[in-house]
Amino acid sequence: MKDTLRIGSAFIGVIVGAGFASGQEVLQYFTSFGLMGILGAITATVLFSYLGMVLVWLGSRTKTTSHKEAIHRISGRYLGTVIDYVIIFTLFGVGVVMIAGAGSNLNQQFGLPYFVGTTVMTILVILTGLLKVNRVVSIIGSITPFLIFFVVLISIYSLITMQGPLATLDQEAQSIPTTLPNWFISSINYVSFNIAVGASMSIVMGAGEKKPKTAAIGGLAGGLVLGILIILSHLAIFSKIEEVGSLDMPMLGIVSNLSPILGIIMALVIFGMIYNTATGMFFSFTARFAQTETNKFRTVFIVTMVIGYLASYVGFTDLVSYFYPLIGYLGIVLMVALVVAPYMIKREGTRK
Secondary structure, eight states: OHHHHHHHHHHHHHHOOHHHHHTHHHHHHTGGGGGGHHHHHHHHHHHHHHHHHHHHHHHHHHTOSSHHHHHHHHHOHHHHHHHHHHHHHHHHHHHHHHHHHHHHHHHHHHOOOHHHHHHHHHHHHHHHHTSOHHHHHHHHHHSHHHHHHHHHHHHHHHHHTOOSOHHHHHHHHHTSOOSOSSHHHHHHHHHHHHHHHHHHHHHHHHTTOSOHHHHHHHHHHHHHHHHHHHHHHHHHHHHTHHHHTTSSOHHHHHHHHHOHHHHHHHHHHHHHHHHHHHHHHHHHHHHTTSOTTSHHHHHHHHHHHHHHHHHGGGOHHHIIIIIHHHHHHHTHHHHHHHHHHHHHHHHHHHHO
């Protein structure tokens, strides 16, 4: 049970970064479609539960130290190469978005210059990335319970204090700009994007679990809880759409309106979740090119972080609006491969 909870928390921690914890992802992918966003969130919950289970199980089953071997095993040499490059592109890109999110987070809540958040985050991730894999997984999973607590608290508060007719809120929500065409494609795109984001680190941490069944249950639990958090976040933002719809970080805005002190705590929790995902992204990216815990790994990791830091100055909201959907469309190939992965692996075993 302990290992299951550890894996589940780490899976959520890898997926949940600046975009989700701040509410910006949920705002664009679900709340911008109004009440229909609920159907999108439910669809995402089902997909996350299954794909989370498969990802971590795949890592445990293949015992690989990077995602490349596992991906090639379930999708073949040529398609596997395409998926591999999509994941590599995603890992670096999302890592950059996380650094940008750290700048926006401290700027919105504390009024600090943008570069303060980006610089602090970069330094923290560099220091963490030099640790052993198991230690990194433990750190990533440790902050997740705090986010779950705040999302539940915010949702209850928002629903209890909701004002105005649903039709008005629905109309206001649908006025939020989004690059996605409808709630169904948006939910598929969102899951696809996040699976591309979390695939590499999930496979790596799954490889550290000896029992594939334990890994699978942990991934399933993590995906299910993640889906529930999406539903709750959507309801919270929808309920307060008139107040926070224009903010970079709507969830942080709701908490700050509830209590300035809680707003400070929430800002720190969001910063922690950004740190989680940034660490997972840059660690997995580097692990693709260099063996972990070696001098080569440390050198590549530090150089990658410096480049990511410079790229983060494009801006947080713009990166979420355009980069995330692009990765979502590219990641659909990976999502399909994961759906059939268990059957591919079992058929392989039968042949042997």
